[in-house]
Amino acid sequence: MQHVRTSGPGDEAAALDVAGVSHSYGPKRALNDVSFSIAPATFTVLLGLNGAGKTTLFSLISHLYDTRRGSIRIFGHDVSRASGEALRRVGIVFQARTLDLDLSVHQNLSYHAALHGIGGREARQRIAALLDIVDMPGRQHDKARSLSGGQMRRIEIARALLHRPALLLLDEATVGLDIQSRAGILATIRKLVETEGIGVLWATHLIDEVEDGDHVVVLRQGDLVAKGKVADVVRTSGATSIRDAFSRLSRIEAAGAAEISP
Amino acid sequence: MSAPAMPEKVAGVMPVRFEKFGLGHYLICLKGVVLRECLRFLHQRERFISSLVRPLIWLFIFAAGFRQVLGVSIIPPYKTYVLYEVYITPGLCGMILLFSGMQSSLSMVYDREMGNMRTLLVSPFPRWFLLVSKMLAGVAVSIAQVYAFLIVAWFWGVKGPPLGYLMVLPALFLSGMMLCALGMLLSSMIKQLENFAGIMNFVIFPGYFASPALYPLWRIQEASPLLYKICLANPFTYAVELIRFAFYGQIDWLSLGVVAGCTLLFLAAAIIAYDPSRGLISRKQDTGGNA
Numbered sequence: 066m067q068h069v070r071t072s073g074p075g076d077e078a079a080a081l082d083v084a085g086v087s088h089s090y091g092p093k094r095a096l097n098d099v100s101f102s103i104a105p106a107t108f109t110v111l112l113g114l115n116g117a118g119k120t121t122l123f124s125l126i127s128h129l130y131d132t133r134r135g136s137i138r139i140f141g142h143d144v145s146r147a148s149g150e151a152l153r154r155v156g157i158v159f160q161a162r163t164l165d166l167d168l169s170v171h172q173n174l175s176y177h178a179a180l181h182g183i184g185g186r187e188a189r190q191r192i193a194a195l196l197d198i199v200d201m202p203g204r205q206h207d208k209a210r211s212l213s214g215g216q217m218r219r220i221e222i223a224r225a226l227l228h229r230p231a232l233l234l235l236d237e238a239t240v241g242l243d244i245q246s247r248a249g250i251l252a253t254i255r256k257l258v259e260t261e262g263i264g265v266l267w268a269t270h271l272i273d274e275v276e277d278g279d280h281v282v283v284l285r286q287g288d289l290v291a292k293g294k295v296a297d298v299v300r301t302s303g304a305t306s307i308r309d310a311f312s313r314l315s316r317i318e319a320a321g322a323a324e325i326s327p
Numbered sequence: 328m329s330a331p332a333m334p335e336k337v338a339g340v341m342p343v344r345f346e347k348f349g350l351g352h353y354l355i356c357l358k359g360v361v362l363r364e365c366l367r368f369l370h371q372r373e374r375f376i377s378s379l380v381r382p383l384i385w386l387f388i389f390a391a392g393f394r395q396v397l398g399v400s401i402i403p404p405y406k407t408y409v410l411y412e413v414y415i416t417p418g419l420c421g422m423i424l425l426f427s428g429m430q431s432s433l434s435m436v437y438d439r440e441m442g443n444m445r446t447l448l449v450s451p452f453p454r455w456f457l458l459v460s461k462m463l464a465g466v467a468v469s470i471a472q473v474y475a476f477l478i479v480a481w482f483w484g485v486k487g488p489p490l491g492y493l494m495v496l497p498a499l500f501l502s503g504m505m506l507c508a509l510g511m512l513l514s515s516m517i518k519q520l521e522n523f524a525g526i527m528n529f530v531i532f533p534g535y536f537a538s539p540a541l542y543p544l545w546r547i548q549e550a551s552p553l554l555y556k557i558c559l560a561n562p563f564t565y566a567v568e569l570i571r572f573a574f575y576g577q578i579d580w581l582s583l584g585v586v587a588g589c590t591l592l593f594l595a596a597a598i599i600a601y602d603p604s605r606g607l608i609s610r611k612q613d614t615g616g617n618a
Binding site for chain 2: 127128129148149150151152157159161162163164165167168172175176177178179180181182183185215224310318
């Protein structure tokens with residue numbers, strides 16, 4: 066598949082634009098009038114405790130659920146109306162492990178490449194190159210079942226990058242991993258923002274994954290309670306640090322503070 | 328994990344504009360989905376063996392036991408009296424397709440629970456195409472199982488007309504599509520894997536036994552007019568008859584019409600069910616992860 070470099074008007078659109086999105090599970094409101102946008106080539110952290118609505122938001126962005134109230138645009142393409150065009154520009158790492166354990170690494174990645182219309186030599190080249198990037202060179206023929214949790218995550222990241230997305234969504238990508246694996250994955254993703262200009266939405270409840278230069282979006286029980294650069298969020302919430310700001314915004318009692326630490 | 332720069336051959340992520348998907352891209356996608364299904368099947372040897380053992384038990388044991396009890400008169404497409412083993416062979420082919428179709432439904436529920444389904448559903452290709460690809464993959468695996476069964480049956484002495492093995496292929500394909508589409512529709516209605524037992528009790532067994540797979544319809548009519556009407560309302564009845572006639576180089580037009588119609592109906596319903604804006608999936612609001 067050929068990709069054409071362009072500097073057309075579509076490139077000036079936000080990488081992700083979420084406007085007035087609400088979503089309910091029956092009578093239970095999961096998201097309530099959420100609006101924010103992400104510029105291309107930026108790292109944005111979606112912060113929220115469990116049940117804040119992060120995964121629901123990811124399901125709406127990836128068109129697993131339909132957006133019934135509000136709109137979501139990826140580089141100007143409406144996810145509901147032009148889901149194909151929108152989904153071609155986004156790579157997704159889901160919270161749940163999604164590798165097929167019976168298949169090899171190469172078979173898993175080839176399957177994903179095919180789902181994006183990439184086959185043959187081009188798919189093989191991309192797979193080999195991306196396995197280098199995620200520090201798993203030559204592991205094509207390993208069974209997915211034989212990989213550790215951290216290695217599976219690396220493969221899922223390679224898979225999400227296979228079709229050259231301009232926006233990468235990662236939902237709690239480091240949950241259940243040791244500190245070293247977490248740091249490695251985070252460093253790789255941040256590097257991709259710098260070197261490749263990929264926009265990243267990184268959902269987490271672990272506050273130590275936020276850096277000073279990041280943008281943050283904070284959800285609490287479906288409500289967007291803060292957004293902006295880290296320094297701005299700290300200032301407007303009257304906190305002393307982003308950890309303090311997140312605790313205040315999420316109304317975490319002292320006993321529950323450990324929840325936001327690894 | 329180190330963070331090297333993306334190599335040139337992968338680089339160039341931004342800004343890019345994608346060309347429209349052409350036929351070649353669709354074929355790559357279809358091939359990928361079919362290949363994955365075949366690989367999964369090959370990796371699950373137990374599934375292959377059990378899919379083969381089930382009809383063989385019916386052929387080797389059930390048919391041998393009942394051949395003296397159940398006489399089969401001369402009915403189309405047969406031109407002479409046939410052994411009971413010969414009569415039930417098309418029905419057993421249908422049974423393989425039925426179980427395989429439901430198995431693909433089970434695997435979709437499993438994929439949804441495990442999260443694998445998400446990788447399929449976030450593909451940029453149209454959802455109808457992804458579901459049809461998934462169905463074709465299921466049918467390819469089903470047909471391979473049927474031919475494996477027919478080879479064993481051949482060595483057991485149950486032989487059809489040589490040309491029938493070729494003529495039956497389109498009938499197997501269409502019947503397999505109908506049953507896979509039904510399985511896909513059912514999978515959209517099942518929330519948890521545990522509920523799949525209901526499919527066994529309410530779809531597979533009634534569907535199989537209320538059909539001419541094991542006994543001709545005229546015998547059922549003699550035994551119970553009500554059951555006969557139920558059999559006539561059962562789409563699997565027509566799949567079995569389509570296969571039976573095709574095996575002898577004939578086309579049962581009624582069966583062909585019903586099976587083709589039901590295939591379109593079930594497929595349309597499955598596509599609607601998996602459409603996030605309209606379907607049952609969106610109402611269940613869970614495709615494999617936390618809400």
